[in-house]
Amino acid sequence: MNNAPGRRVGLVILGLLSLGDIATIFLTDGDNPPYAVAVLALVLGLVSLGLVVQAFRDPSRSLRLLIGLRVLSAVAALPAFFVDDVPAGAEVAAAAIVVLTAVGILLTARTHTAAVAS
Template identity: 45%
Template sequence: MHRSKGFITGLVIAGLLGLGEIITLLAGNGETPPVEVAAVGAALGLITVVALYPAWRGSRGAITAIIVTRLLSAVTALPAFFVDDVPGVAVAAAAVGVVAALAAVALLATRLRRPATVPAT
């Protein structure tokens, strides 16, 4: 199976984001992000990390799971931009995370396209 550089890059970005979310729960202070948000992020990160190997092997379901978890993770970061008492460092980290998640999704989504069918003659 041929894996494009974009696909590999998307998997690496998604994997690093997933690991980062797991580490955030384990090493976080419980305030930024709140422990509830960190727990949801860690669960999404764990799903992402578990789906990496099947996605590498070409599983469309695993690729879809990674895309969905990265999008949900980006959504959980959005309140950082609207809540008043969020530290600037956390807002910057949320911005980087959202942009990286969208980049990973864009790189992985190309793998889900089915080739055009050729009509029989």
């Protein structure tokens, strides 16, 4: 299957974001983020990381689910912008998650099409 350099870079970005989700459970103090959010991030990170590995082998089978889970993870970061008393560092991290998720998805989902000669 097509595993172009752009797709590989996108998968690496999504893999690093998945590792960040997994690390959230160890970095929470119970308030920022709440334990429920940290557990959700852990589950999303573990499943996403498995899908990243599978996508390197056969992208056709796992890319849609991987992209869906990474979008869900980015959406879970959005309350950091609307909830009171969120530390500035958490807001910066949430912004980075959203931007990197968008970049990773665009690189991963983009398909290479050859120019058609007329």
